[in-house]
Amino acid sequence: MSFDWVNLAYLIAIVLFILGLRGLAHPRSAVRGNVMGALGMLVAVVVTLADQEVLPIGLLAGGIGIGAVLGVGLALSIKMTAMPQLVGLFNGFGGGASVLVAGLAILEIAGVIGTAPGEPDLQLSIAAVASGLIGTVTFFGSLVAFGKLQGIVTEKPVRYFGEQVVKIVIGAAAVSAAVMVVLDPAAYEMFWALVGISAVLGILLVVPIGGADMPIVIALLNSYSGLAAAATGFVLSNTILIVAGSLVGASGIILTRIMCVAMNRSLSNVLFGGVGGEAAGDGEDDVYAGKIRSTSAEEVAMILKSAHRVVFVPGYGMAVARAQTPVRMLTEAMESDGLEVEFGIHPVAGRMPGHMNVLLAEEDISYDKLREMDDINPTFPNTDVTIVLGANDVVNPRARENDSPIAGMPIMDTDKSRTVVVIKRSLSPGFAGIANPLFARDNTLMLFGDGKKAMEELVSAYHEA
């Protein structure tokens, strides 16, 4: 037996992957970490190419070439605000590729392709159906998620009568198809039937989920794309697929859990229950009547001029309005006046985990000013002005009450700062559909308007004040 160079090279690639992910523990080492990951991938691909007895050059060059061009084009052209969509789409591609590779293995067993029918093998067929099911759900679920984030499919939760029953029936059909493939892998048509049913399942699972729950869905699909790759690894008895796939699977599961905790909801509640939609009707008039103080950019600028510490709390509204640039300009102006400016980022602000951080980093805002919720919450009592920009539910004090729909959700304690300025188009409720008593507090000022325009007015008013 000759020495197993291929698996040794895979081991090197695996070490590079792990070191690469470990690099992401700090912004300083993160770029290098990502490069190490890419290097690991290059090693794995080159060694695999070198190991093939038959090398269909045209097919390989064509496929990889088109994929590379597509990947470079997408990665370079996409705006940072559209990152959630892009990651969603790539998730889907990874899942789709895993399904097709598993399908090829099934066709080989059935003797449809290749020289002779392969040996039916329980590990192979179970792994192949797992990959087929998970990968297809990932592919089609990701396409729906992409559509929702891109605005092609409605971001509202789409709910209908008998929804759970439909999903259970389709899910049961997928499992039965999977069992039939395992019992008789030579019946390869059944594998593609499984893929078809899983496609419907993937669509049905994501369509009912609303925009504000997207961080959880994207994280979960991320995990699935890894698990599909790992399952394909079991099909091919390939160690690097298994290790890389399970690293990604673990990563997605951790992020999913963090997101769920940050919303105080269980995963099944996100997938099958869903907040919002039902009008809570808890009397917005009672909460707001006569208590809302509307302000102007000039007044806010004056307050800022006499402040020492200012905290921004951005939400998805900032991304929608593309208000990051004036935020940075105001930050720079205040800092040159000697003010302390920081940013409080709620874990689920935006449409994917860490979304706000990327947008602010793009504006060249120093990353040590981007503070986590638990980190910044104790500082609000010492904060003169908190500017809430396009966030609602994550700053709603009703989360502290036991009888509210968002009870127990950890929130940013903005109401503890001396003055709160809320920049918002109107008093309309957030995703949870409930009124926000923060807006009616004595120390809260409402600056109504489009996020970007309001911020720009604020910047010029600050310079004039």
Add this chain to the structure above:
Amino acid sequence: MDIGFVPILTIFVLAVFVGFEVITKVPPILHTPLMSGSNAISGITLVGAIASVGAGSGVAAAVLGFVSLVFASTNVVGGFLGTHRMLKKFRKRD
């Protein structure tokens, strides 16, 4: 090459544990690059696609293999490059 099922399962379980250990240390500020970067790693299926394309013959195998190559390499190249672009933006200013 054939490894037995149990050794391969062992590798899987150990890798999940390593994944948990490593990922828990990633701060929330880098969660988007983490998703995008780990997503690029899940494009490792590219290796499987290359091996499958080499093994099969016939039109069906060629079409499936080709599409899986396109999907996986888009995932890999776009994923690492997009992550790189994002990470370059995280800077500390004094």
